[in-house]
Amino acid sequence: MSKKIEIRDICFDYIGKNKAFGALENINLEVDEGEFICILGSSGCGKSTLLSILNGLNKPKSGEILIDGKKVVGSGADRAVVFQNYSLFPFLTVKENVMFGAKKSLKRKNFTKEERIKRVNGYIEAVGLLDAIDKYPFELSGGMQQRVAIARALALEADILLLDEPFSAIDPKLRLELQELVSQLSKIHKKTVVFVTHDIDEAILLADRVIVMEPKHIKQAINIDLPYPRIREELVGQAHYEEIHRKLISSFYENIEQNIYEEVKL
Ligand SMILES: Nc1ncnc2c1ncn2[C@@H]1O[C@H](COP(=O)(O)OP(=O)(O)O)[C@@H](O)[C@H]1O
Numbered sequence: 196m197s198k199k200i201e202i203r204d205i206c207f208d209y210i211g212k213n214k215a216f217g218a219l220e221n222i223n224l225e226v227d228e229g230e231f232i233c234i235l236g237s238s239g240c241g242k243s244t245l246l247s248i249l250n251g252l253n254k255p256k257s258g259e260i261l262i263d264g265k266k267v268v269g270s271g272a273d274r275a276v277v278f279q280n281y282s283l284f285p286f287l288t289v290k291e292n293v294m295f296g297a298k299k300s301l302k303r304k305n306f307t308k309e310e311r312i313k314r315v316n317g318y319i320e321a322v323g324l325l326d327a328i329d330k331y332p333f334e335l336s337g338g339m340q341q342r343v344a345i346a347r348a349l350a351l352e353a354d355i356l357l358l359d360e361p362f363s364a365i366d367p368k369l370r371l372e373l374q375e376l377v378s379q380l381s382k383i384h385k386k387t388v389v390f391v392t393h394d395i396d397e398a399i400l401l402a403d404r405v406i407v408m409e410p411k412h413i414k415q416a417i418n419i420d421l422p423y424p425r426i427r428e429e430l431v432g433q434a435h436y437e438e439i440h441r442k443l444i445s446s447f448y449e450n451i452e453q454n455i456y457e458e459v460k461l
């Protein structure tokens with residue numbers, strides 16, 4: 196399998212008034228084409244910072260990101276992002292929100308206007324929102340808004356999907372539906388996915404590989420060799436699932452207390 200993303204020796208500092216705060220130190224990670232990885236870590240360990248560097252919103256202090264073997268600087272049409280807070284335009288309908296970014300990228304691919312509309316409608320259908328196509332965000336529930344954000348990201352037709360805790364504000368039942376949706380769609384559309392979460396169960400359901408982070412560093416990578424589709428109720432109790440679950444729990448919680456004490460030391 197070819198490497199889609201290579202993160203090489205990334206360091207990143209937030210610069211404050213008088214001093215710099217080191218948020219990431221020497222991050223190295225490779226993601227294969229078509230691979231679905233979850234970055235799992237407690238709050239404040241640097242997950243969003245890493246994703247923002249991948250997305251090109253933040254520039255690393257040192258190190259580099261390669262996509263398809265080429266160094267990237269800044270954002271690009273090869274990456275689409277879904278954030279926790281939906282970030283839809285409130286004054287645009289579902290269809291217009293999805294069309295907004297897609298127009299440029301679909302034009303670049305030489306699709307005619309009719310084809311562009313067909314494709315955008317196809318993505319809205321894929322997330323189950325054809326009935327709401329002309330509604331505005333305020334008329335939609337949080338779960339529906341997040342479906343729009345997913346359709347919008349898919350419509351960019353980027354190879355890479357970056358998602359930052361996209362379902363953490365969604366109630367548990369809807370959350371399972373959306374996890375299933377993202378899992379299916381990423382496979383149908385052959386995406387390479389980097390999905391940030393602090394939820395161990397979510398990481399096991401979705402990922403081919405979970406990258407456990409501790410503050411500033413990658414701690415461990417754990418392969419999740421469970422077949423898809425993964426139905427939580429069916430997995431719970433199976434020896435292999437429980438073994439992976441235990442491994443993740445101990446990796447995730449080990450040192451957390453110690454790190455918190457370090458943070459509050461005066
Ligand atoms: N804009 C910022 N300025 C200064 N420090 C920041 C800023 N954003 C995040 N941080 C700090 O960087 C660390 C990593 O943050 P973040 O990447 O948001 O963590 P996570 O997404 O894992 O919760 C945290 O200690 C956080 O307080």
Ligand SMILES: [Mg+2]
Pocket residue numbers: 242243244359360
């Ligand atoms: Mg975050």
